[in-house]
Amino acid sequence: MLLTITTTHQPATDLGYLLHKNPARLQTLDVAAGQAHVFYPEATAERCTAALLLSIDPVALVRNHRGPAGEGFALEQYVNDRPYVASSFLSAALAKAFNTAMNGTCKDRPELPDALLPLAATIAVMPAASAEQLQRLFAPLGYEVETEAHLLDPTVPEWGNSRYFTLHLRHAGVRLQDLLSHLYVLIPVLDNNKHYWIGRAEAEKLLHRGGEWLPRHPEREFITRRYLRFSAYVNPTLERLLRSEEDVADDTAELPMPLAENATQTTEFEEKVAADKHSLHDLRLDRVAEEIRRLGAKRVLDLGCGEGKLVRRLLQIPHVEHILALDVSWRELERAQQRLHVTEMPPRQRERLTLAQGSVLYHDPRLAGYDAAAVVEVIEHLDESRLVTFEQVVFARARPGVVLITTPNADYNQQYDTLAAGQFRHLDHRFEWTQAQFAGWAAGVAERHGYRVRVEPLGPVVAEVGAPSQLAVFER
Numbered sequence: 084m085l086l087t088i089t090t091t092h093q094p095a096t097d098l099g100y101l102l103h104k105n106p107a108r109l110q111t112l113d114v115a116a117g118q119a120h121v122f123y124p125e126a127t128a129e130r131c132t133a134a135l136l137l138s139i140d141p142v143a144l145v146r147n148h149r150g151p152a153g154e155g156f157a158l159e160q161y162v163n164d165r166p167y168v169a170s171s172f173l174s175a176a177l178a179k180a181f182n183t184a185m186n187g188t189c190k191d192r193p194e195l196p197d198a199l200l201p202l203a204a205t206i207a208v209m210p211a212a213s214a215e216q217l218q219r220l221f222a223p224l225g226y227e228v229e230t231e232a233h234l235l236d237p238t239v240p241e242w243g244n245s246r247y248f249t250l251h252l253r254h255a256g257v258r259l260q261d262l263l264s265h266l267y268v269l270i271p272v273l274d275n276n277k278h279y280w281i282g283r284a285e286a287e288k289l290l291h292r293g294g295e296w297l298p299r300h301p302e303r304e305f306i307t308r309r310y311l312r313f314s315a316y317v318n319p320t321l322e323r324l325l326r327s328e329e330d331v332a333d334d335t336a337e338l339p340m341p342l343a344e345n346a347t348q349t350t351e352f353e354e355k356v357a358a359d360k361h362s363l364h365d366l367r368l369d370r371v372a373e374e375i376r377r378l379g380a381k382r383v384l385d386l387g388c389g390e391g392k393l394v395r396r397l398l399q400i401p402h403v404e405h406i407l408a409l410d411v412s413w414r415e416l417e418r419a420q421q422r423l424h425v426t427e428m429p430p431r432q433r434e435r436l437t438l439a440q441g442s443v444l445y446h447d448p449r450l451a452g453y454d455a456a457a458v459v460e461v462i463e464h465l466d467e468s469r470l471v472t473f474e475q476v477v478f479a480r481a482r483p484g485v486v487l488i489t490t491p492n493a494d495y496n497q498q499y500d501t502l503a504a505g506q507f508r509h510l511d512h513r514f515e516w517t518q519a520q521f522a523g524w525a526a527g528v529a530e531r532h533g534y535r536v537r538v539e540p541l542g543p544v545v546a547e548v549g550a551p552s553q554l555a556v557f558e559r
Contacts (some may be wrong), residue, residue, distance in 0.1 A: 084173045085207040092200045095131035100192045100255050101259045102133055103183040112180055114138055119176040137176050137248050139166035168208045170274040187260040197471040199256035199446050209250040210273050217250055219302050227443050229354040251497050256446025256480060264292045272309040286316040298324045306343030358477045363551055366542050367489050372396035372455050379487055380455035386443050387461035393478040394417040409441035444472050450481035458488045472497040478532040486557040489541060493517045494548045518549050
């Protein structure tokens with residue numbers, strides 16, 4: 084079994100730091116039923132390739148076999164593809180050989196794990212029902228997928244192709260940690276004869292390694308069932324994944340409710356909002372749409388579009404020619420399609436809108452070439468450590484002319500009587516920034532990427548604590 088990972092990032096030898104493996108040395112590790120060898124076929128500043136070669140001992144396979152002898156056919160224990168084809172053995176070896184990289188740790192270069200790198204991976208022999216199955220597994224994660232089919236018997240070509248493929252994956256910008264996690268989960272999905280016991284520990288591993296990306300994968304049910312082999316843990320694990328997706332998707336429901344929506348409170352803020360018949364979230368969306376109208380943007384990104392409330396406003400702006408609305412949740416995109424009545428739109432109106440699944444944490448070539456990007460109440464749902472990746476995706480790679488970002492103002496939280504000190508407004512918020520923290524972060528992003536920025540309050544301002552939300556407008 085052979086896996087290679089290649090980068091052309093400059094300097095390419097940074098791959099050695101990330102993998103915690105010296106390109107100048109061959110390293111060998113003992114794994115189940117064999118050994119794993121890590122080496123570098125090439126390691127220059129322009130191009131670096133790391134290889135993981137797994138050598139399985141067929142005798143050890145028979146010795147450690149869990150099932151009854153000859154359960155498939157008489158010589159199955161001795162005549163099989165296990166030593167040669169990517170399987171659960173390769174996934175386990177991947178975790179052992181590159182554990183530090185999979186955890187996103189790099190002691191010598193702590194900034195590297197968050198870098199989006201051009202990466203290519205090749206697995207020499209991969210079992211699959213079809214090339215389309217490999218596409219369905221890897222393409223939604225942003226990979227270009229190429230497969231090479233292998234004949235069942237080269238001497239008898241009329242027998243056709245076997246179920247084995249050489250798999251080539253390429254990504255224009257992805258964290259190495261994410262690539263390794265994708266491989267760690269998806270390789271066993273295609274293995275019908277895993278070498279380890281499937282139990283609670285494996286369900287937890289799936290949630291740990293796939294919890295960030297699997298909930299929004301269109302094949303998540305297939306992946307979960309195949310990874311856990313239809314065990315009693317499948318449905319509970321799917322339920323936990325779906326709960327995770329709902330938490331991330333619901334990026335507008337802040338708890339407790341803002342004062343404007345709490346009938347037990349009567350304040351100047353509530354009276355103003357009630358008079359205008361707008362919620363706090365509507366105020367944010369109206370302000371962002373107003374700014375896009377003022378700027379004259381023709382091509383607009385809505386990153387984290389949810390059910391399409393901002394999209395509805397943007398479609399009412401005549402000079403907006405096209406909107407690309409992305410969300411991590413298929414469920415939210417389906418809601419958006421229904422609530423915007425996309426199928427009933429006139430053809431010309433329909434051509435102005437593209438609803439697509441995507442994430443602000445993965446480089447996506449579709450994001451390039453836009454005049455403006457709206458990121459409304461999204462960043463606080465990301466781990467603070469992932470903001471470096473968000474910054475690279477939006478500001479370094481996509482580089483729209485204008486970026487509008489809104490986020491709650493933590494200074495204002497003391498206005499909520501039902502909110503305990505240090506408590507966030509929503510269960511899925513990973514952080515909430517004060518006015519000073521947001522302004523400082525925005526200034527740093529602008530300086531690093533050639534933007535100028537202004538930060539302004541969103542909503543009625545209260546002395547000393549500001550407004551409920553805050554808006555940063557970045558312009559190139």
